[in-house]
Amino acid sequence: MTVKVLFFGVLAEVTGTNCRHYSEVKSLSDLKQLISDEFPEIVHYDFLISVNNELIDNEPSLKDDDEVAFMPPFAGG
Amino acid sequence: MLNNYLTEGPVTIKDISVSLERMSDKQGAGGHSVFLGQVRADVINGKRVKAIQYSAYETLVKAEADKIVNEIFSEFSDAQSVDIIHSTGTVNIGELSLFVLVSAGHRQHAIEACAKTVEMIKERLPVWKREIFEDDSHIWRQNH
Secondary structure: OOEEEEEOOHHHHHHOOOEEEEOOOOOHHHHHHHHHHHOHHHHHOOOEEEEOOEEEOOOOOOOOOOEEEEEOOOOOO | OOOOOEEEOOEOHHHHHHHHHHHHHOOOOOEEEEEEEEOOOOEEOOEEEEEEEEEEOHHHHHHHHHHHHHHHHHHOOOEEEEEEEEEEEEEEOOOEEEEEEEEEOOHHHHHHHHHHHHHHHHHHOOEEEEEEEOOOOEEEEOOO
16 A cells, blocks of 8 residues: 655654655554665654554554654644 | 634734634633743753744644644633644744633633643644754754
């Protein structure tokens, strides 16, 4: 499946991109591995993940065209 | 109540006055409590901040801010209105980056609900900030 990945905050700076599409993704774990293979320095940063605007704390199944966001700790206010 | 929660650049006096003018319709309100967040001229490791650049996950901000507003209405039964405006983009020192207005039937609820809204924003809103120094270098800041 193909998913759209968004990077925010320092992660956008580290990866050099705000948005990237990954195809042939099998699972969220698979996606995380693909991303860390491409951007090894990302493992040094804490982040939260959301899928389709819902924060997740487990490993949900992904489907085609899902939007997955990698977000550093928030800094609003 | 505002529905988009974000503004490009600093929160302006016009933004604030538009929000306050709408409060005259809230005939159940006896008090309005306002919080204004401002960019502070911090000095970090000898370098002075000149601005903050904010970025946000806009669709998640809308979803999460809606939840925050609904939780405030649930907790404070006489809350009449909750307005939130958070900056995106560049805000210079001395300019405003956050506006929260809570109207309630009674002043204590307005004050408490406003304070709680600010804390919930800081904890839960998907917004990020880079502090820009006078030499144009920057650091990323986080709340926790």
